Amino acid sequence: MTTPLAGQMMDVPLTVPSLLAHAARHFGSTEIVSRRIEGDLHRYTYRDCEKRAKQLAQALIALGVEPGERVATLAWNGYRHLEAYYGTTGFGAVCHTINPRLFPDQIAYIINHADDAYVLFDTTFAPLVDVLAPQCPKVRGWIALADEAHLPVMQTPVLSYETLVTAQDGNYEWPPIDERQASYLCYTSGTTGNPKGALYSHRSTVLHAFGAALPDAMSLSARDCVLPVVPMFHVNAWGIPHSAPLTGAKLVFPGKDLDGKSLYELMESERVTYSAGVPTVWLGLLNYLREAKGRFSSLNRTVIGGSACPPAMLRTFEDDYGVQVIHAWGMTEMSPLGTLSKLTWEQSQRPLEEQRKLLEKQGHVLYGVDMKIVGEDGRELPWDGVAFGDLHVRGPWVIDRYFRKDDSPLVDGWFPTGDVATIDRDSFLHITDRSKDVIKSGGEWISSIDIENVAIAHPAVAEAACIACAHPKWTERPLLVVVKRPGFDVTRDELIAFYEGKVAKWWIPDDVAFVDELPHTATGKLQKLKLRDIFRDHVLPSALEEEKDCPLTPLARGNPVSR
Numbered sequence: 186m187t188t189p190l191a192g193q194m195m196d197v198p199l200t201v202p203s204l205l206a207h208a209a210r211h212f213g214s215t216e217i218v219s220r221r222i223e224g225d226l227h228r229y230t231y232r233d234c235e236k237r238a239k240q241l242a243q244a245l246i247a248l249g250v251e252p253g254e255r256v257a258t259l260a261w262n263g264y265r266h267l268e269a270y271y272g273t274t275g276f277g278a279v280c281h282t283i284n285p286r287l288f289p290d291q292i293a294y295i296i297n298h299a300d301d302a303y304v305l306f307d308t309t310f311a312p313l314v315d316v317l318a319p320q321c322p323k324v325r326g327w328i329a330l331a332d333e334a335h336l337p338v339m340q341t342p343v344l345s346y347e348t349l350v351t352a353q354d355g356n357y358e359w360p361p362i363d364e365r366q367a368s369y370l371c372y373t374s375g376t377t378g379n380p381k382g383a384l385y386s387h388r389s390t391v392l393h394a395f396g397a398a399l400p401d402a403m404s405l406s407a408r409d410c411v412l413p414v415v416p417m418f419h420v421n422a423w424g425i426p427h428s429a430p431l432t433g434a435k436l437v438f439p440g441k442d443l444d445g446k447s448l449y450e451l452m453e454s455e456r457v458t459y460s461a462g463v464p465t466v467w468l469g470l471l472n473y474l475r476e477a478k479g480r481f482s483s484l485n486r487t488v489i490g491g492s493a494c495p496p497a498m499l500r501t502f503e504d505d506y507g508v509q510v511i512h513a514w515g516m517t518e519m520s521p522l523g524t525l526s527k528l529t530w531e532q533s534q535r536p537l538e539e540q541r542k543l544l545e546k547q548g549h550v551l552y553g554v555d556m557k558i559v560g561e562d563g564r565e566l567p568w569d570g571v572a573f574g575d576l577h578v579r580g581p582w583v584i585d586r587y588f589r590k591d592d593s594p595l596v597d598g599w600f601p602t603g604d605v606a607t608i609d610r611d612s613f614l615h616i617t618d619r620s621k622d623v624i625k626s627g628g629e630w631i632s633s634i635d636i637e638n639v640a641i642a643h644p645a646v647a648e649a650a651c652i653a654c655a656h657p658k659w660t661e662r663p664l665l666v667v668v669k670r671p672g673f674d675v676t677r678d679e680l681i682a683f684y685e686g687k688v689a690k691w692w693i694p695d696d697v698a699f700v701d702e703l704p705h706t707a708t709g710k711l712q713k714l715k716l717r718d719i720f721r722d723h724v725l726p727s728a729l730e731e732e733k734d735c736p737l738t739p740l741a742r743g744n745p746v747s748r
């Protein structure tokens with residue numbers, strides 16, 4: 186037997202600081218623009234950014250932070266946050282990005298669970314830090330991302346980021362790092378139970394940055410000016426802080442103001458070509474554009490993900506504003522990218538309406554991720570666009586286990602996502618639900634996301650959620666909960682009639698409830714668990730009828746639909 190022949194190529198590890206080093210050396214004068222908490226617009230270059238990231242690394246080392254220790258951030262999208270990404274991972278520490286929209290108790294849990302050595306925070310979060318500090322005694326210091334003049338008045342003793350950074354000279358070489366070392370720690374939003382930590386490695390972060398930048402993925406390039414609305418505290422802003430330096434794209438950070446007007450003005454003034462965010466943010470931007478009769482003069486693509494992008498939103502972007510929508514699906518446990526809606530050459534030759542139907546789905550996997558859907562018996566289901574199943578994934582940027590948890594979440598080497606999906610003959614993924622949210626009517630599954638997408642297309646509907654409601658005959662039937670668009674009106678019966686011909690008859694909601702607002706999680710997703718709780722005692726008219734017709738069936742009061 187011959188021994189396998191080793192390749193004779195340089196063994197250069199794939200590390201996070203190499204991304205910024207590349208941008209600083211080869212796109213040194215490309216700009217990074219940030220709207221600051223201080224109120225002004227800050228601009229500098231990749232070259233400046235790397236120097237300051239090195240100064241931060243020196244400062245953290247001087248404070249005693251060791252490789253492998255976690256340094257947390259509680260911050261908006263901005264240049265200092267970017268410096269924190271690289272100034273921590275660059276010397277082997279782990280950057281732990283915290284979502285400030287979580288409940289303070291959950292944040293304290295996360296900080297303690299991660300065992301964070303220091304926490305860097307934007308001054309907006311000073312009141313939050315005062316609540317957290319007494320609950321997190323092991324944190325060695327709280328560092329305000331500000332100069333001395335802008336330090337907030339607080340009960341907690343804090344350090345000034347600018348004082349620490351400017352005390353260092355930046356003459357520092359990134360040390361060698363094993364690519365399998367940890368880079369970032371991101372916690373899931375924990376809608377049920379405590380948040381769980383996904384611990385990425387340098388290798389997984391760099392591979393994900395490569396994959397994300399591909400033309401059939403996020404398609405980033407040096408010709409782009411990118412404004413990530415998706416927060417850097419939510420799954421590394423979908424990898425943009427890594428793919429942008431990898432490609433040399435200009436970066437524009439919006440800071441804390443994510444309303445339609447602020448985003449639009451920044452996009453226009455910086456001539457942004459590319460953006461990314463969750464549907465809720467785009468709802469705000471589109472509403473503003475409609476009212477202000479605005480047009481985009483430079484934006485040509487946007488990635489929408491994190492929740493299902495309603496087809497109506499996709500069409501508005503494309504038809505009314507000429508902006509291409511890339512619908513993306515992923516999750517914290519996947520760094521996050523899994524699939525994106527991009528057509529093959531053959532698909533793009535099909536009739537326009539057929540292309541659109543495909544693009545409304547969550548799309549095709551990118552290299553690095555494999556997926557399958559399985560039935561209740563664990564067996565793989567066909568890719569026919571009809572069979573619903575639990576979605577499992579695997580790949581080099583998918584977690585193997587959760588941080589500080591011994592038991593493996595994997596099933597036969599695959600990660601069960603908790604999403605329910607179909608995959609069609611074109612290999613396009615269509616997410617129909619979270620497994621906890623599917624509606625099982627007479628043993629058949631109804632996709633709540635599809636029901637919501639129809640409602641959203643009605644001009645009087647601002648937001649919609651579809652939940653399961655108990656039913657004596659069918660076990661569960663869909664209830665649609667709707668927030669009306671200000672100044673518009675629609676009745677229950679009109680909305681139900683709106684479904685005629687758009688979905689299978691038995692998918693049409695049995696009832697509609699109108700509310701002023703819907704509950705959301707810290708990452709902007711509908712909180713259906715809470716909604717089911719609110720509508721626990723809701724009695725569907727069809728359930729009452731059923732009781733009238735068949736008095737022996739128990740009335741579905743005290744909604745038992747809990748998962």
Ligand code: AMP
Nearest residue numbers: 490491492493513514515516517616708
């Ligand atoms: P997170 O870990 O907070 O990013 O949440 C991941 C979850 O968000 C996924 O498992 C899906 O349930 C949901 N999600 C993300 N993107 C989409 C999408 N494009 N369509 C439907 N659901 C999505």
